[in-house]
Amino acid sequence: MDTDSVGTIDLWAADFVVRPILRETLSCFDEGDTLFVGQGLDDVRVAYVSSQASAGPSDCTCIRCQIYADAGEMWIANLRVAAPFRLQGLGRQLVTASERIAREMGIQIIRVFPFLVSKPFWRKMGYEPDPRAARVLLKDLSWQYVTHNGVHQMENTA
Numbered sequence: 001m002d003t004d005s006v007g008t009i010d011l012w013a014a015d016f017v018v019r020p021i022l023r024e025t026l027s028c029f030d031e032g033d034t035l036f037v038g039q040g041l042d043d044v045r046v047a048y049v050s051s052q053a054s055a056g057p058s059d060c061t062c063i064r065c066q067i068y069a070d071a072g073e074m075w076i077a078n079l080r081v082a083a084p085f086r087l088q089g090l091g092r093q094l095v096t097a098s099e100r101i102a103r104e105m106g107i108q109i110i111r112v113f114p115f116l117v118s119k120p121f122w123r124k125m126g127y128e129p130d131p132r133a134a135r136v137l138l139k140d141l142s143w144q145y146v147t148h149n150g151v152h153q154m155e156n157t158a
């Protein structure tokens with residue numbers, strides 16, 4: 001197997017894509033933050049830990065995603081905002097950044113297996129129950145809210 005690519009994702013391109021998106025999307029982004037983009041068995045893994053918005057090693061603001069290019073889907077495997085930084089929009093920014101990374105990589109579906117207490121947060125982010133799997137939530141990125149003449153509606157942009 002080509003060690004530089006998984007499916008259609010080139011790891012160098014992934015690193016090239018991910019950092020600018022995080023820089024643009026996260027108000028807490030710092031160039032010295034921990035960022036990992038690497039190859040799993042059949043996926044590309046992206047992990048990010050904020051230095052400015054963390055409150056110690058056991059209370060980090062971080063996100064970890066697994067991208068399965070062949071299946072056209074991303075899993076948000078872990079999302080956490082450090083307790084002192086919650087309800088300031090960072091969770092939304094991290095989800096938005098993940099969705100932008102997914103779009104850039106040609107991924108259409110994002111799935112998450114949420115903690116029960118965080119389900120309302122995910123529903124606010126537009127994630128719906130996955131008809132295929134109990135407790136899993138998903139977002140189909142080809143559908144998005146658009147406004148025509150002041151009317152909000154869902155539109156398939158695929």
Ligand SMILES: CC(C)(COP(=O)(O)OP(=O)(O)OC[C@H]1O[C@@H](n2cnc3c(N)ncnc32)[C@H](O)[C@@H]1OP(=O)(O)O)[C@@H](O)C(=O)NCCC(=O)NCCS
Pocket residue numbers: 078079080081082085086087088089090091092093112113114115117118120121124
């Ligand atoms: C869930 C979590 C990531 C949210 O992060 P956050 O930075 O506090 O969220 P934001 O400030 O971006 O909130 C975005 C919106 O979701 C709402 N929201 C956030 N947490 C919520 C919760 N637990 N229940 C209901 N709504 C919530 C906010 O009020 C906000 O709504 P608004 O846009 O209408 O104002 C954070 O609380 C956390 O890390 N929790 C512990 C770990 C966890 O549950 N992770 C998810 C596992 S999959």
